[in-house]
Amino acid sequence: MEKTKIIAIASHKGGVGKTTTAATIGSLLSSQGKKTLLVDLDAQRNLTSTFLGTRFSPDMTLYEAFCGHCAIPICHVRDNLDIVPSSLDMGALDTVIASRIQRETILRQLLKSVKDEYDWILLDCPSQMGIITVNAFTAATSIIVPISCDAYAAEGLLQLIKMAEIVSTGLNPVLDIDGIIITRFHTRRSLDRMVEQDLRGHYGELVFPTKIRENATIVHAPIMSLDIISYDPKCNGARDYAGLLKEIEERLK
Numbered sequence: 487m488e489k490t491k492i493i494a495i496a497s498h499k500g501g502v503g504k505t506t507t508a509a510t511i512g513s514l515l516s517s518q519g520k521k522t523l524l525v526d527l528d529a530q531r532n533l534t535s536t537f538l539g540t541r542f543s544p545d546m547t548l549y550e551a552f553c554g555h556c557a558i559p560i561c562h563v564r565d566n567l568d569i570v571p572s573s574l575d576m577g578a579l580d581t582v583i584a585s586r587i588q589r590e591t592i593l594r595q596l597l598k599s600v601k602d603e604y605d606w607i608l609l610d611c612p613s614q615m616g617i618i619t620v621n622a623f624t625a626a627t628s629i630i631v632p633i634s635c636d637a638y639a640a641e642g643l644l645q646l647i648k649m650a651e652i653v654s655t656g657l658n659p660v661l662d663i664d665g666i667i668i669t670r671f672h673t674r675r676s677l678d679r680m681v682e683q684d685l686r687g688h689y690g691e692l693v694f695p696t697k698i699r700e701n702a703t704i705v706h707a708p709i710m711s712l713d714i715i716s717y718d719p720k721c722n723g724a725r726d727y728a729g730l731l732k733e734i735e736e737r738l739k
């Protein structure tokens with residue numbers, strides 16, 4: 487059994503709260519004294535900007551590490567919290583590593599030398615189901631899928647599940663999908679209640695009981711280069727994520 491929990495936060499859709507989930511759960515875990523590493527796998531580098539600011543431009547990023555030019559670069563954020571920064575170049579990674587042998591296992595190899603130093607490693611995936619996400623699934627012990635409530639919320643989810651099954655059959659037998667998080671939930675909108683009912687009907691207990699409500703504070707926090715726990719620990723978003731984390735920890739015991 488792996489000691490470090492390595493969670494890929496992935497989704498078949500964009501803008502559903504992957505980065506917000508990684509940032510908030512990472513911040514909560516570190517404040518509880520659990521040593522946490524965040525890995526920004528997305529060329530948009532939103533997770534990097536949240537913790538290191540939009541102007542921070544490190545010499546080495548995950549991209550250079552993927553290319554074999556350096557070991558995995560780790561930036562210290564605060565007590566118990568580190569981050570591997572991303573760069574815009576990650577957008578070209580598919581092409582750059584296309585002919586590499588064992589290109590699906592690059593991230594797993596990179597994390598090997600550092601993972602024992604952490605209790606949790608959170609992988610913030612891009613929304614494309616390409617080679618970067620396959621690398622995340624190959625390195626992870628479990629997958630968490632945020633889904634926001636719109637009319638096509640679950641469309642594409644089956645492909646993600648299929649991809650996870652392929653990776654777990656071939657490359658990573660310990661991999662499991664540990665849960666679906668309903669995010670950006672509008673309490674008063676009937677569409678959201680219908681989507682929730684539908685998801686719970688289809689995926690049962692895989693859907694975490696706690697939902698993350700739509701919350702304006704969540705939008706403001708990253709503008710100040712802060713996660714929401716540091717920005718306003720009492721806002722609904724922070725409370726929802728704290729409840730969710732308890733459920734995640736229970737499920738991963």
Ligand SMILES: Nc1ncnc2c1ncn2[C@@H]1O[C@H](COP(=O)(O)OP(=O)(O)OP(=O)(O)O)[C@@H](O)[C@H]1O
Pocket residue numbers: 497499500501502503504505506507528530532611612613669670671698699700701702704705706708723
């Ligand atoms: N519960 C919420 N309430 C309000 N706004 C939210 C919530 N969750 C996320 N957001 C906002 O929605 C936007 C998209 O969120 P986020 O960046 O976390 O999604 P993502 O899935 O990582 O997107 P991408 O696919 O582009 O990487 C951001 O502006 C974020 O602040």
Ligand SMILES: [Mg+2]
Pocket residue numbers: 504505506528532610611
């Ligand atoms: Mg994101």
